[in-house]
Amino acid sequence: MTIQSSTSERAILEAAEREFMSKGYDGAKTQSIAKTAGVTHAMLHYYFRTKENLFNQVFKEKTGIMMQSIISAFQDTKGSFIERLQKGIEAHFDFLAQNPDLPRFVINELISKPERAELLKERVKDVAGNIAGKLQKEMKELIAACEINDIKIIDLLLDIASLNLFVFIAFPIVKNFSGFFYKSDKEFLEARKKETTQIIINRLLNKQYAV
Amino acid sequence: MTIQSSTSERAILEAAEREFMSKGYDGAKTQSIAKTAGVTHAMLHYYFRTKENLFNQVFKEKTGIMMQSIISAFQDTKGSFIERLQKGIEAHFDFLAQNPDLPRFVINELISKPERAELLKERVKDVAGNIAGKLQKEMKELIAACEINDIKIIDLLLDIASLNLFVFIAFPIVKNFSGFFYKSDKEFLEARKKETTQIIINRLLNKQYAV
DNA sequence: GCTGTTATTAACAAGATTGTTAATTAAAGA
DNA sequence: TCTTTAATTAACAATCTTGTTAATAACAGC
Known part of the structure; x- marks a missing residue:
């Protein structure tokens, strides 16, 4: 049941991509991205630290x-x-x-x-x-x-x-x-x-x- | 020093116009609009009730x-x-x-x-x-x-x-x-x-x- | 001046949102 | 196996954001 790091990171990135592209920076929510990616929202901050950071990537x-x-x-x-x-x-x-x-x-x-x-x-x-x-x-x-x-x-x-x-x-x-x-x-x-x-x-x- | 209703309402609308146009719905904040309009943010809700309402107008x-x-x-x-x-x-x-x-x-x-x-x-x-x-x-x-x-x-x-x-x-x-x-x-x-x-x-x- | 309506304010409340932290688990290398 | 590092979780905290409310002030008509 464990998910490997690289998998989580990629899942977050992919979810972020969809969310940012469809809703824009302001409309996108990190919690929503984490949910879509299937990880806790702390994971998002663990890998990318800030919303801005994730967005920039x-x-x-x-x-x-x-x-x-x-x-x-x-x-x-x-x-x-x-x-x-x-x-x-x-x-x-x-x-x-x-x-x-x-x-x-x-x-x-x-x-x-x-x-x-x-x-x-x-x-x-x-x-x-x-x-x-x-x-x-x-x-x-x-x-x-x-x-x-x-x-x-x-x-x-x-x-x-x-x-x-x-x-x-x-x-x-x-x-x-x-x-x-x-x-x-x-x-x-x-x-x-x-x-x-x-x-x-x-x-x-x-x-x-x-x- | 008192500001008349119609003046406040108009000020809010004008500030909202600028804020929504430049930042979009998600990026716009009712507090920021109220501040720009020079009224308390309760006034904004008094006249327009919701952000959505104001936006729609x-x-x-x-x-x-x-x-x-x-x-x-x-x-x-x-x-x-x-x-x-x-x-x-x-x-x-x-x-x-x-x-x-x-x-x-x-x-x-x-x-x-x-x-x-x-x-x-x-x-x-x-x-x-x-x-x-x-x-x-x-x-x-x-x-x-x-x-x-x-x-x-x-x-x-x-x-x-x-x-x-x-x-x-x-x-x-x-x-x-x-x-x-x-x-x-x-x-x-x-x-x-x-x-x-x-x-x-x-x-x-x-x-x-x-x- | 009195009365009822409208405008305005300050304070608060609920919930959302971003971000942190300390503790736990998994993985990897010696 | 033991140890160290990386991944994960749950809980919390701070701030922001929208919206409400109760009290007050201004105003208009009588």
Whole structure:
């Protein structure tokens, strides 16, 4: 009947992950986490000492995954710029589909306690170095050669982020309406993925209208 | 030295608004709200009885404003479909610029307690009746006449919502990067507004690429 | 000025929540 | 086996949080 340390610790972490992700830091209660994990709540403090500590461990892991997903999505080097961009958007969307509450969690916690940005500074640098640098250079060349429309890299990335992330950030709400137009969540999300790539490529390749 | 009832009640509501909007329901504390309002915390319960009650009043008002802003933005009837759409997107963006933490607040509270959707059911019907109905009819005709590209109304609205809302939902984070490309927040937001209209119009008017 | 209503205060109560501690049990190594 | 370390438990403590209540003060109408 005895439970080994590593098992308890892991159980707590997993329960914490679910609780923090679904309720946020303030909404999560250590007692509830301990209960879900099947241990006394003293165990939680034994392993992690404070709620903040436990949270930070979860937060760090989640932001790490999120940053890594961006690098993975855009690291392919085969094909044209547009082809790679499309593949990247789709890969990132697929990642989000498997981690749908990640963006809302990270954004909320980052905003409610901005100091937490410290915990992912390194990862942000990774992404900036890995993606933004190369991307910017390539885009400048293509823009100069008139192969894609003029656009600042931050605007392109924000367009993609907005379109890819928003559906998931607001999914429980959006879901109420998608049912009128799509048979299933899956079909709806597939359509969103396609729509996002479509709209981004149109932005880059078609002639621009004065706005 | 005496403070009149209506003054206290209003002070509490205003303090509650700020506290709930910035910290969310769980993060907000009635004592803190009372302190900010400059009244004893018994006063808060005297006027609003429960935290939930006070919250609902704030929430109802905020969602009302949010829904109304959508109706106002898209109610103009002059000009072509594209012109009205562009004006609507810009008006909605301008509204958000003046209420930047509204979307995150509403989305979060709606998701953490889905029952709250009840509080805005009527307003949603207003918007659906006011916007979606007319829009859908008009779009179908334009699509049939090949004047705009084929797109489901929900996808168009989601594109607009994503692009318009995301910047504000994640503003405190995005802000850290916009500084490299834009001189001021204002300039950055102006660029985002333009970018959003640009990308939407391109989506509707330009030829589509196979994706 | 008297009366009834409304506003305000201070004190308290119940329960939740985070965290600690001392004692107990299990595990591991010599 | 004995000893040391790690894991676990139950009980407690401090603080926070929401909410109540009884007493007091302000006010409005008569």
